[in-house]
Amino acid sequence: xxxxxxxxxxxxxxxxxxxxxxxxxxxxxxxxxxxxxxxxxxxxxxxxxxxxxxxxxxxxxxxxxxxxxxxxxxxxxxxxxxxxxxxxxxxxxxxxxxxxxxxxxxxxxxxxxxxxxxxxxxxxxxxxxxxxxxxxxxxxxxxxxx
Numbered sequence: 001x002x003x004x005x006x007x008x009x010x011x012x013x014x015x016x017x018x019x020x021x022x023x024x025x026x027x028x029x030x031x032x033x034x035x036x037x038x039x040x041x042x043x044x045x046x047x048x049x050x051x052x053x054x055x056x057x058x059x060x061x062x063x064x065x066x067x068x069x070x071x072x073x074x075x076x077x078x079x080x081x082x083x084x085x086x087x088x089x090x091x092x093x094x095x096x097x098x099x100x101x102x103x104x105x106x107x108x109x110x111x112x113x114x115x116x117x118x119x120x121x122x123x124x125x126x127x128x129x130x131x132x133x134x135x136x137x138x139x140x141x142x143x144x145x146x
Contacts, residue, residue: 032056069104087141093134107138 009016032053039049066072075084077094085100085107097110109131113123 065108066099069101069106071103072099072101074099087138088134091134091137093131095131105141 005016008014036049036053039052073083073085075088075098077096084094084098085102088095088098088107095109096112099108099110100106111127111131113127
């Protein structure tokens with residue numbers, strides 16, 4: 001179908017607009033109504049928006065990791081940053097980045113690692129073991145970890 005359109009546009013010296021829509025990503029993270037509006041605004045033949053509506057009926061937008069509250073605070077293991085949540089500040093551990101919400105008691109810990117390619121699994125296991133006790137403590141306090 002696309003090849004024929006390209007050949008026709010080439011032989012008849014017509015303009016050809018091509019849009020690549022990554023359905024797996026776009027339909028999971030962009031509101032469907034916005035995609036439909038854009039398709040209609042650019043005069044995509046009606047059969048395409050209808051086909052997409054039929055195919056994706058029932059699909060819902062993914063909920064983002066930070067959705068659900070608006071009091072997220074970012075902390076980092078840097079001298080000038082001291083906003084770690086109390087539960088982490090009381091320990092000797094300092095994850096590289098901590099994103100936390102007091103209202104929902106959620107904590108996202110990010111630990112950065114740059115190992116040699118041949119030591120990926122070993123480095124991952126080391127980081128998991130390093131924060132295992134902190135993770136258990138946070139779970140006991142009913143903190144939602146991400």
